Amino acid sequence: MNIGDVAKATGISAKxxxxxxxxxxxxxxxxxxxxxxxxxxxxxxxxxxxxRSRDLGFTVKQIDDxxxxxxxxxxxxxxxxxxxxxxAAALEKKMRELKEMTETLRHLASNCHGDNRPDxxxxxxxGNIEPEAPQPQRRDRSKxxxxxxxx
Amino acid sequence: MNIGDVAKATGISAKxxxxxxxxxxxxxxxxxxxxxxxxxxxxxxxxxxxxRSRDLGFTVKQIDDxxxxxxxxxxxxxxxxxxxxxxAAALEKKMRELKEMTETLRHLASNCHGDNRPDxxxxxxxGNIEPEAPQPQRRDRSKxxxxxxxx
DNA sequence: CTTGACCTTCCAACGATGGAAGGGTTCAGG
DNA sequence: CCTGAACCCTTCCATCGTTGGAAGGTCAAG
Numbered sequence: 001m002n003i004g005d006v007a008k009a010t011g012i013s014a015k016x017x018x019x020x021x022x023x024x025x026x027x028x029x030x031x032x033x034x035x036x037x038x039x040x041x042x043x044x045x046x047x048x049x050x051x052r053s054r055d056l057g058f059t060v061k062q063i064d065d066x067x068x069x070x071x072x073x074x075x076x077x078x079x080x081x082x083x084x085x086x087x088a089a090a091l092e093k094k095m096r097e098l099k100e101m102t103e104t105l106r107h108l109a110s111n112c113h114g115d116n117r118p119d120x121x122x123x124x125x126x127g128n129i130e131p132e133a134p135q136p137q138r139r140d141r142s143k144x145x146x147x148x149x150x151x
Numbered sequence: 152m153n154i155g156d157v158a159k160a161t162g163i164s165a166k167x168x169x170x171x172x173x174x175x176x177x178x179x180x181x182x183x184x185x186x187x188x189x190x191x192x193x194x195x196x197x198x199x200x201x202x203r204s205r206d207l208g209f210t211v212k213q214i215d216d217x218x219x220x221x222x223x224x225x226x227x228x229x230x231x232x233x234x235x236x237x238x239a240a241a242l243e244k245k246m247r248e249l250k251e252m253t254e255t256l257r258h259l260a261s262n263c264h265g266d267n268r269p270d271x272x273x274x275x276x277x278g279n280i281e282p283e284a285p286q287p288q289r290r291d292r293s294k295x296x297x298x299x300x301x302x
Numbered sequence: 303c304t305t306g307a308c309c310t311t312c313c314a315a316c317g318a319t320g321g322a323a324g325g326g327t328t329c330a331g332g
Numbered sequence: 333c334c335t336g337a338a339c340c341c342t343t344c345c346a347t348c349g350t351t352g353g354a355a356g357g358t359c360a361a362g
Binding site for chain 2 (some may be wrong): 306307308309
């Protein structure tokens with residue numbers, strides 16, 4: 001399988017696949033005599049894992065740690081277990097926090113649904129923000145403040 | 152409260168606080184006559200929220216969206232609800248995937264615990280990777296491949 | 303007055319990603 | 333067999349977002 005096929009199969013651009021190889025995230029692919037990279041099903045699975053992780057917001061470094069986990073089964077199993085459990089715990093913490101945020105969001109959504117009464121406690125705590133308080137612009141502060149918000 | 156105190160209180164560097172202000176993520180702080188930024192408890196809460204979100208892997212843009220949600224209670228409430236629910240759904244999807252990964256990790260940890268038998272199905276599927284297959288290095292491929300892995 | 307905190311502006315850097323240039327390889331169809 | 337399209341290769345450069353550092357200057361408080 002050539003890199004293009006893999007790109008199609010995994011949703012990772014050929015560019016990034018090469019980059020991942022260069023930085024050591026994935027092992028260097030075998031090559032044909034002419035230098036073309038060739039990939040196995042296994043490689044594709046690995047790359048799919050990478051993609052999933054990236055989508056989840058993991059940094060390449062973190063993914064590297066994870067991949068090292070599966071790969072290094074020559075390492076002391078206790079180590080692997082330790083690390084894996086550590087990662088799992090971290091992920092679960094992240095999940096809890098994510099859940100918290102989700103709940104906050106849902107709370108926001110349900111509490112401020114149809115009327116515009118400012119009685120939503122979240123708005124109270126985070127939002128009572130005066131629109132444009134006239135700042136005491138003592139000195140020339142008219143710099144480059146028209147920043148391009150891509151929003 | 153000066154920016155230094157806020158930095159201490161929120162764990163965000165003064166540098167980044169100014170940056171967030173400059174890019175519009177947070178509202179421009181009020182100023183003393185001499186130009187010092189002054190912050191309220193509210194600002195601190197907002198910044199804590201920002202920090203939490205950053206830790207969770209949200210991009211500044213995404214946080215901006217979220218913050219806009221609480222702030223813009225003048226907007227049509229239906230909109231806000233819509234967006235909030237959309238975000239919540241996305242977060243929950245992320246959580247599910249995170250959960251999947253966590254389970255995979257735990258699975259890995261428990262299946263490859265004390266012995267070194269390579270019978271872990273995850274290792275089977277992701278890991279049967281020959282260590283250093285002698286590549287057919289046809290042409291001069293001895294470039295800058297000693298890349299600095301900070302690991 | 304001196305020291306530490308603040309201000310701005312500019313520059314550097316990193317991680318992740320894409321693009322273009324310049325050149326070889328593959329393979330189907332003429 | 334030849335050739336052109338579609339790949340692939342490398343190298344260099346550019347961007348975007350986030351973060352830090354240094355320089356040069358003002359301000360606050362002991």
